[in-house]
Amino acid sequence: MSLRRWPAFVPIAIFLVLVGFFAYRLVMIDHGDAPNLIPSVMINKPVPNFTLPSLFDGKPQVVSEEIKGKVTLIDVFASWCVPCRIEHPYLDEIKKAGIVLVGINYKDRPEDARRWLVQLGNPYDAIGTDRDGRVGIDFGVYGVPESYLIDKQGVIRYKQIGPLTREDIEKVILPLATELSK
């Protein structure tokens, strides 16, 4: 084979590299460890202390102490985050099941977030704004959206990175919440 022939193999080489990435990613998904589930060091640890101003003027601050006593789902979201749109309609189901739903608006402009909620509806019981992402660091926020299920004692029992789907809610969140509220 002459040296001249190698450029013709460039396309297939690039393609095979891509296939490698795709295959690896699919295998990761198949093993259930990616992209949504990354074991969190925060599991079974108490909720970090935080005090966040409310997204809405005139509403009380959102304080970590106050979420104790009831099973709570803390949902980290932002208006700039596309997957948050996917998750959004399903949050109503969580509220319907009697779980307190607290939103943390992460690295977002409050006016953008309010507009976003106007458009899609506001299922949250309370929303704190974490403009600079400081509280996000304490929680170990990795990618938005993220959700943390907290038991009555204020301990994080479950964490999900990425959007909650109906399946996640029905198969994981709701059963776990029922167990925790006993």
Next chain:
Amino acid sequence: MIPEIGHYALILALFVALTQATFPMIRAARGNRAWMDMAGTASVAQFVLVTTAFGALMWCYVTSDFSVLNVAQNSHTNKPLIYKIAGVWSNHERSMLLWIFILGLYGLAMSLFGGNLPPSLRARALSVQAMISVGFILFILLTSNPFLRLDPVPTNGAGLNPLLQDPGLAFHPPFLYLGYVGFSMAFSFAIAALIEGRVDAAWARWVRPWTLVAWGFLTFGIAMGSWWAYYTLGWGGWWYWDPVENASFMPWLAGTALLHSSLVVERRDTLKAWTILLTIVAFSFSLLGTFLVRSGVLTSVHSFASDPSRGIFILGLLVAAIGGSMVLFAIRAPSLKGGGLFAVASRESSLLLNNVLMSVAAGSVLLGTLYPLFADVLKLGKVSVGPPFFNSVFVPLMVPVVIVMAIGPLLSWKRGDLKGALRRLKPAAIAAAVTAIITWSMSGGIGAGAALGLATWLFVGTMGELAHRLFPMRMTAVDFLRRVITIPRSFYGMTLAHLGVALVIIGITGSTAWKTEKVQVMHFGDTVKVASYDLTLKGVEEGVKGPNYVAARATFLVTKNGTFVAELHPERRMYDMPPRPTTNAAIHTNVIGDIYAVIGDPDESGGYVTRLYYNPLVPWIFIGAGIIALGGLVSLTDRRYRIGVPLRKVAMQPPQS
């Protein structure tokens, strides 16, 4: 019974496709005519069978047969009939059936219109087409069978996502698929030509019309999708660089490059290997889009319910189709000798430059789309690549594209007169400079000035060339009419497409640079000034009943300097099945710009949150895109592509003086 007929037809179609994929290919090598002709018959049979399957599922939807799992999951008795019929794209299984239905349609077209093709090329191309069918029918039957029954039968279905219940969306996906799948034609011809080892001007002449068809549909499909996003999603934007939008944009870029490079093969018998590669790449991007949307490797607002097992199957299909064709390319391409040489200043060079820039653009979109995946796999953290990346990479690439777009058509083949061309473009350059300076001084936006200057350059340059061709120095009215007729339709097509691009640039510039957005709480009687318009909230009527939703319907009075302009009725709808809110923006357009109103939730004081926009020039984006697609259509009617019957007639008639 009906679903079983559909299922059975699909299985039969698989076997017909298997036959069509193998025998003609093997026999073509031995020049066996009867076996080669069988490919044509098989493609007709395949089309009939696939249509039967497609129709059977549609029947199940129309009659709301909830014993079929797919219908129960995605339909509802209350769903308007139009969406029962048009919802072919609404879920993964049904849209795959649409995919192979369109593939069957193209296969049928190839066998019907391919009468004047060399028999062996036709047989091989039909064979390749059937191989694609085999892959996708297998995919449907093994992983995504839409005909599965459900027991016990539910009393009603789960309904269709209301965002998708929109007339604009009834047409967007079919056009998109006609575009995606259309590239399979050029692909099949490319593979057949690689097997035969012969790529020449005649080959390019067969391939180009099919590329034009696919590209035209894709252009139209993308524009429709963008328009749908603009008026239903209610955020006033029309393009988000979302992975799925990119998945449709990459084949478009590759297809655009292919259109231009196939011209070089046709006229000058050179750039062959490159053109073949582009046909493979264009179709590969189409397949890649299918994979990305359905496998769950990327997160997007558009994704279908994803399933890794499907992902693995499609990845296998990709490896077979793309990998196989690229290996074949690597083996055969070096033997494809280019013909004509050309100078730096020539039509060929300008088309080549277009190709390079389009490819780089497609590559950068691919990189941006897949970067989150690369980063995740390589443990670089979770990132999301957004509009800033795409805008900062894509926009600069398009600047030279637009500059050359006006110059290229003025250069002759082989060796062009660059100085002469630039002299003829002097009016365009002056107009561009004037526009840029006026825009800059009036709005203070240097980017907007440059963009509008570019658009003017392209528009005036293209119009100038049209005028140059139509009105030479001295001529009579008869001369003019003769010229109007004798100028090839492909020239008119190109002119339209290029003018369309100029309009799109103007629209994009206007909507990015001078958009006005006002968000506020309004009470009845309140007036907000948006750009030069006054919008007054007259009232909100709650509980307006639709076929399957309840809406809050607002009334805005739009006036300008006290005179009535329009009444707008944006709605906030709550659908009943599945219960989901949607916003329906109300838009009043006067072609120069859109007044765009969205109504939100009421607050405690009895006011309503409203979002009001003035989007200048946005209609130009969609009008421009429509003109681009129309350009493709006009080009398609060019004499030299009316292949088949006319060519044969000419051959049978004695030469005329």
